Amino acid sequence: MPEGHTIHRLAADHRDRFQGRKTTASSPQGKFSDSAALVTGRPLDTAEAHGKHLFLGFQDTGWIHIHLGLFGKVTLGGAPAPPPTDTVRLRLTNDTAYMDLRGPTTCALITDEGKQAIHARLGPDPLRPRGEGNDPETAWRRISRSRTTIAALLLDQKVVAGVGNVYRAEVLFRHGIDPYTPGKDLTYAQWTAIWADLVDLMREGVRHNRIDTVRPEHTPEAMGRPPRVDDHGGEVYVYRRARQACHICGGEIRTADLAARNLFWCPTCQPRGNRP
DNA sequence: GTAGGATGCTAAC
DNA sequence: TTAGCCTCCTACG
Helix, strand or coil, X not given: CCCHHHHHHHHHHHHHHHXXXXXXXXXXXXXXXXXXXXXXXXXXXXXXXXXXXXXEEECCCEEEEEECCCCCEEEEEECCCCCCCCCEEEEEECCCXXXXXXXXXXXXXXXXXXXXXXXXXXXXXXXXXXXXXXXXXXXXXXXXXXXXXXXXXXXXXXXXXXXXXXXXXXXXXXXXXXXXXXXXXXXXXXXXXXXXXXXXXXXXXXXXXXXXXXXXXXXXXXXCCCCCCCCCCCXXXXXXXXXXXXXXXXXXXXXXXXXXXXXXXXXXXXXXXXXX
């Protein structure tokens, strides 16, 4: 399931399996058939991610722009590909590999200009190379003059690209910051620490293809507690742990609706007073 | 078998 | 602020 780390991992996986090789594209489900026909027979030049957007570049054809949304899923495997099911929006194959895309919000063939327009409306991405505006200062310019809560700002892709509901909850917990703190009340030091942490956490997420945020000293083993299993694959402090005990203080994790998303936090470890 | 959610986002009110 | 989109999985009868 897709936050930025998933998409950057997919870009790398596509480069490994498809780059420089003739690709066959099809749309068993039908909605991408015309564009698939244009791509078929072309080699993949490159694959790139910005936030939660994936771009697959095909020689002389353009870019397949993919956004997984909440449900979208990519399956990668070796040849021969199994018979596609009727929900497969896009299938890519070559001699040795296949990719199936299901349920995306977006799967469209776009031009260089179209791609530029998407980059232009996205904020800096902790997983992209630093420089040319892709840095914490660019985000800070918006955050530091916003009355919106830091929890909402972190999910705003124009402010930071790639952070989703899990990283939002976890990074705020790791820095002891009340999610309802207005952006303008955050200190620059707090923000640069959050950014640096996102860089580390999300790189780790790309490497392991899952979200782990619990520091070594807080693992169940280190705390002398029984092992735990979070049902979304990674080890986390607060995400989807409403009404359970905080791993650090033992208090109850809280949840609330914030801008139509589920927010999780520990009111003890992220106190309201913990503001400048 | 079916309802309801889920790591997302946008257009329209 | 809400409805709508897209799919899969779990919990509950």
